[in-house]
Amino acid sequence: MRRGSGSGPAWWLQVLSPFLLLLFHGALADQIRYSIPEELAKNSIVGNLARDLGLSVQNLPTRKLRVSAEKDYFTVNPESGDLLVGDRIDREQVCGKQPQCVLEFDIVAEKPLNIFHVAVILQDVNDNAPLFKQSEVDLNIGESTRPGKAFPLDPALDLDAGSNSLQKYYLTDNEYFEVTEKETPDGRKYPELILKRFLDREEHNFHQLVLTAVDGGDPPRSGTTQIRIQVTDINDNPPMFSQDVFSVTLREDVPPGFSVLQVTATDQDEGVNAEITYAFHNVDEQVERIFNLDKRTGEITTKDNLDFETAKSYTLNVEAKDPGDLASHCSIQVKILDENDCVPEVIVTSVFTPLPEDSPLGTVIALIKTRDRDSGENGDVYCHVLGNEGFVLKSSSKNYYKLVTDRTLDREAIPEYNVTIVAADRGKPPLSSNVIITLHISDVNDNAPVFHQASYLVHVAENNPPGTSIAQVSASDPDLGSNGLISYSIIASDLEPRALSSFVSVNQDSGVVFAQRAFDHEQLRSFQLTLQARDHGSPTLSANVSMRVLVGDRNDNAPRVLYPTLEPDGSALFDMVPRAAEPGYLVTKVVAVDADSGHNAWLSYHVLQASDPGLFSLGLRTGEVRTARALGDRDSARQRLLVAVRDGGQPPLSATATLHLIFADSLQEVLPDLSDDPLPSDPQSELQFYLVVALALISVLFLLSVILAIALRLRHSSRSAAWGCFQPGLSSNLATGVLPNYNEGTLPYSYNVCIASQSAKTEFNFLNVTPEVAPQDLLCGDDSWVPGTLGDTDVPFVSDSISKQAPPNTDWRFSQAQRPGTSGSQNGDETGTWPNNQFDTEMLQAMILASASEAADGSSTLGGGAGTMGLSARYGPQFTLQHVPDYRQNVYIPGSNATLTNAAGKRDGKAPAGGNGNKKKSGKKEKK
Numbered sequence: 001m002r003r004g005s006g007s008g009p010a011w012w013l014q015v016l017s018p019f020l021l022l023l024f025h026g027a028l029a030d031q032i033r034y035s036i037p038e039e040l041a042k043n044s045i046v047g048n049l050a051r052d053l054g055l056s057v058q059n060l061p062t063r064k065l066r067v068s069a070e071k072d073y074f075t076v077n078p079e080s081g082d083l084l085v086g087d088r089i090d091r092e093q094v095c096g097k098q099p100q101c102v103l104e105f106d107i108v109a110e111k112p113l114n115i116f117h118v119a120v121i122l123q124d125v126n127d128n129a130p131l132f133k134q135s136e137v138d139l140n141i142g143e144s145t146r147p148g149k150a151f152p153l154d155p156a157l158d159l160d161a162g163s164n165s166l167q168k169y170y171l172t173d174n175e176y177f178e179v180t181e182k183e184t185p186d187g188r189k190y191p192e193l194i195l196k197r198f199l200d201r202e203e204h205n206f207h208q209l210v211l212t213a214v215d216g217g218d219p220p221r222s223g224t225t226q227i228r229i230q231v232t233d234i235n236d237n238p239p240m241f242s243q244d245v246f247s248v249t250l251r252e253d254v255p256p257g258f259s260v261l262q263v264t265a266t267d268q269d270e271g272v273n274a275e276i277t278y279a280f281h282n283v284d285e286q287v288e289r290i291f292n293l294d295k296r297t298g299e300i301t302t303k304d305n306l307d308f309e310t311a312k313s314y315t316l317n318v319e320a321k322d323p324g325d326l327a328s329h330c331s332i333q334v335k336i337l338d339e340n341d342c343v344p345e346v347i348v349t350s351v352f353t354p355l356p357e358d359s360p361l362g363t364v365i366a367l368i369k370t371r372d373r374d375s376g377e378n379g380d381v382y383c384h385v386l387g388n389e390g391f392v393l394k395s396s397s398k399n400y401y402k403l404v405t406d407r408t409l410d411r412e413a414i415p416e417y418n419v420t421i422v423a424a425d426r427g428k429p430p431l432s433s434n435v436i437i438t439l440h441i442s443d444v445n446d447n448a449p450v451f452h453q454a455s456y457l458v459h460v461a462e463n464n465p466p467g468t469s470i471a472q473v474s475a476s477d478p479d480l481g482s483n484g485l486i487s488y489s490i491i492a493s494d495l496e497p498r499a500l501s502s503f504v505s506v507n508q509d510s511g512v513v514f515a516q517r518a519f520d521h522e523q524l525r526s527f528q529l530t531l532q533a534r535d536h537g538s539p540t541l542s543a544n545v546s547m548r549v550l551v552g553d554r555n556d557n558a559p560r561v562l563y564p565t566l567e568p569d570g571s572a573l574f575d576m577v578p579r580a581a582e583p584g585y586l587v588t589k590v591v592a593v594d595a596d597s598g599h600n601a602w603l604s605y606h607v608l609q610a611s612d613p614g615l616f617s618l619g620l621r622t623g624e625v626r627t628a629r630a631l632g633d634r635d636s637a638r639q640r641l642l643v644a645v646r647d648g649g650q651p652p653l654s655a656t657a658t659l660h661l662i663f664a665d666s667l668q669e670v671l672p673d674l675s676d677d678p679l680p681s682d683p684q685s686e687l688q689f690y691l692v693v694a695l696a697l698i699s700v701l702f703l704l705s706v707i708l709a710i711a712l713r714l715r716h717s718s719r720s721a722a723w724g725c726f727q728p729g730l731s732s733n734l735a736t737g738v739l740p741n742y743n744e745g746t747l748p749y750s751y752n753v754c755i756a757s758q759s760a761k762t763e764f765n766f767l768n769v770t771p772e773v774a775p776q777d778l779l780c781g782d783d784s785w786v787p788g789t790l791g792d793t794d795v796p797f798v799s800d801s802i803s804k805q806a807p808p809n810t811d812w813r814f815s816q817a818q819r820p821g822t823s824g825s826q827n828g829d830e831t832g833t834w835p836n837n838q839f840d841t842e843m844l845q846a847m848i849l850a851s852a853s854e855a856a857d858g859s860s861t862l863g864g865g866a867g868t869m870g871l872s873a874r875y876g877p878q879f880t881l882q883h884v885p886d887y888r889q890n891v892y893i894p895g896s897n898a899t900l901t902n903a904a905g906k907r908d909g910k911a912p913a914g915g916n917g918n919k920k921k922s923g924k925k926e927k928k
Contacts, residue, residue: 031104034083035121038091038101043084046074046120049107050081053116057081062111068349068369069105074120076107083118091122092159099161106369106400108349113367115397126164126217130156132225137211139193139227140325143201144234148194152182152319152329154282155190156213156223167216172209177229179211185245185331186315190282193227201231238326239265239276241318246332252308253339260291262299265320265328273324281319281329291316291334300332308338309373340378340427345371346435348421354440357411365391366403366437370423378427386420386434393421403437411441412478445483445537449475456547458513462521462554470504473511473545475533483537486511491544492530504549506531513547521553522595555649557595559603561657564590574660576667581627587616590623590657592645602648608656609642616641616661625659636689637663 034047049065050057057080065076072086095101101122106115133154141151158166169191171179178194191211207229214222241263248261267274278298280288291314292303300316314334321327350367372379383401385391390407403419417439424432451473458471477484487508493500506513511533527549534542564573575588594601605623610616612635617628625641641659646652 031117031119033119033121035123036085037123038089038125039127040085040089042087046083046085048081049076049083049118053081053107053109055081055109063109064111066108067105068108068115073103074105089122091124091161092128094122095161097159097161097165101161108367113364113396113402115400117398124161124164126160126215126221128159128164129221130158130166130213130215130223132156132211132213132223134225136226136228139229140232141195141199141229142232142234142324142326143199145195145199147197150180151193151195152282153179153191153193153211153227155188156225157284158213158215160215160217163216165215166213167220168214170212170214174207174209176204176207177209184282184315184317185333186313188315199231205231207231232325234324237268237273237322239267239320239322239328241265241320241328241330244330246330247335248332249335249337250302250306251337251339252306253341254302254306256302256304258302260300260302260334261332262297263318263320263330263332264298265330267322267326269322269324273322273326276320276322279319279321281317283315283317286311287314287316290314293318306336308336308375309342312336338375338378340374340425340429340431342373342378343431343433344381344423344425346383346421346423346433347371348435348437351437351439353438354442355405355409356442356444357409358444358446359405359409361405361407363405364402365405365419365439367396368393368401368403368421368435370399370401372425374425374427378425380426381423382426383421383423386422389417389419391417391419409441411443411480412447414441416440443480443483445479445535445539445541447478447483448541449477449486449533449535449543451475451533451543451545453545455545458547458549459552460515460519460549461552462519463556464515464518466515466517468515469512470515470549471513471547473506473513473531473533473547475511475543475545477533477535477541479535479537483535485536486533487536489532489534490529491532494528503527504529519551521551521597522557524551526550553597553600555596555600555647555651555653557600558653559592559594559645559647559655561645561655562591562593564588564657564659572658572660574662577627577631577661577663579631579663579665581631581663583627583629585627587625587627587661588659589625590618590643590645590659592623592655592657594647596647596649600647600649604646604648606644606646607641608644609640611636611639611641615639618643625661631663634690635663637693638689639663 032049032052036044036046050060055063055065060078060081065078065081067074067076067086073089075084075086076082077084089103091101094103101124103120103122105118105120107118108115137153139151141149156166156169158164166189169179169181171177171193176196176199178196180192180194181189182192183189191213193209209227209229210224211227212222212224214220242265246261246263250258250260263278265276265278267276277295278293279295280291280293290302290304290306292301293299293316294301298318298320300318313336316332316334317329318332319327319329347369348366349369352365355363355365368383370381370383372381381399383393385393385403388406390405390409391403392406393401393403396402403421419437419439420434421437422432422434424430452475453473456471456473460470464470473488475486475488477486488506488511489508490500490504490506493503495503502516504513505516511531513529513531529547529549530544531547532542532544534540566572577585577587581587590605592603592605594603603623604620605618606620607613607616607618615628615631615635616639617626618624618641619626623643623645625643639661641661643657643659644654645657646654
């Protein structure tokens, strides 16, 4: 504490200030007090705050002492802990004329958080001289004024307080006037001019005096004003107030223009001397700013709003004066009542943001201070958190609060909080204010990546270009920065680990899955992948998802015809059709497969070229060739069909097959007509063919007529009732076990005919005469042909049995349930199925070649046991059902592997026609 030089009461007051502070310190143990003179230079030391607070100098950097105040009057040295003056302080500006000027503020220390209350007393310095409001004062005093009359003067104003304030008035020496000091009820001193003797206007009509005001400083300061007195004529009755002091109580919320009081003075004079004017007398500028006085009526009204926090009371001095300058004075004491007109203030002193989302409960977020300028209950403030968003306020000390967390934080749910702190007083009605604290939550890697789909199903068409993007997986991570940065990889697959990289890859940044090669649906239809999404946090978190890739089919395989096909030597097979075939008779079937699947393998069959377009019909989906009408006399026995097989792809692919069909009732009719020459395709060649056939038919009819005539003649001359269809002596030869060489007949070629010796029934016959064969061995002879089948040994041959040929036995055909594939269940309709499996082409070709070779070989036997191959390739054991694979495509080979029986003979005694649908080679090597 500093003190000035010299002596006097001010010096002693400064000396006693520390002792007074010690006395106050005992009363206010929770507050540290200092005393300094005003107007100290910036950074002047007030005191060692660290020592007074009991803090170690070494801990000052961590404690972070700082001043929490509205104005930066003081600062703290962070190294030494000294409390320093922040800027030059003017006591008169801070406290006005208050007798004691105390600056209170708070010191905040962190780690741990503590708050200390400090008060600094500002000592007054005599830095202001007394000043009069007017440099000159004019008075009119009548000559009849009696001595002792007092004339109040405006006081001098001194901004200093205590001993440095105004202390004394002095008047220049004269014989008529003297000055005295008076005090107002509020303790203010003002001068009064006292008349010592009667004035004589005729002797001195004008007096000029100097009034000096002196303060109590050391050295003292002073101010002066000129008093000019004009001696006037007599006016012996001054105005008089009803009372000297008035008391008024006002609420601070009264509006401007509110009537406070109306003062009235009376004058016993008459006329002009009785006209009274009112004015404020000896009041400060604040009174004149707030109150207004009507000089004619004496009514006092408010000019501005009142404020209890600025001034709790006012003293208004009113002067009533008549034209003769006779005046009287009264005092009005105005008391201000407090109203709840000050809103509580919320001051945020510290905010700790951003806050990690894994912060524990009770973490301090901010330090908050409240203040209300009202008094009593109007200034009693309490705080709370609006909405209670997981934060609470805890009272720290006096008017300080700590804002702490009350629940766990999750940045992904709420990345930012706007916490509203509400402060309200206890006035009626209460007033409140709020402040919003924005709290940012920092990220922690607490969320694993999540794929947008539970699994992925990808469709890729085959023959894709290598490097094509086939899919994209996407995962999201709500974390920020590297915690939410995701990379993708393939971690598992049902493919070979070494082959995986050659099939697919994934971009680790975008999640795009690329095909590293062209896929083939026929080789690989699907495969499974497991992909992983991993973030870059610490520690890293990951998630897996499965992806199934389905390789779709493209129409990249043309249909493949399995039947009919060419033999290895280039020869083609033919199908034989009975001449008596009814419309709808199943001739043969075109069998084709397609390596594709789905619609691309849905085959349709179309006739491209036909010798007689109206003779046959072709199943659109089944490939079955049926007779559309009965064979006419003018129709050619040889027919050729060119069939196209198309799939359902876009664009469609196709293949062709050529069918050679021959109408004949027996193989003997077919063999002479076989040739290597292709069927004529032009109408002229067909006409020639028809002429040749007609000529051949005429020749055959002629020959038959001759044979019939011979047969009739032989019938009349025969001694036997029945001789069968053999030559005379045949039965004896059979009895001896010798078969004659029968080279003369309707067939131009000889065949090896084998008859079973143990079987009860024949497997295949050209003509069946009797229903059963005797259970005895039958002989096989080379170059012999038997135009029938032996019956029981004790049953003679019936000549009527060869008069006509029985209709074809239907037992050899596949029933609808026996046909392999799906055509067996279609009942001949035109609907198809979706083929999926391939047919064994080599096996089918081998069966066809074996059957054809056996039919042409002389070692072939008839009736050689169940399953023995006959003259047609369709009746061999190779075509039993166990040799036909189970395909979804219509796979049907005309003919049957069922054992032909004499069912027809048993039924009506007629032998079934042989050669139904038999197949033969059309090459020249078939001829002998």
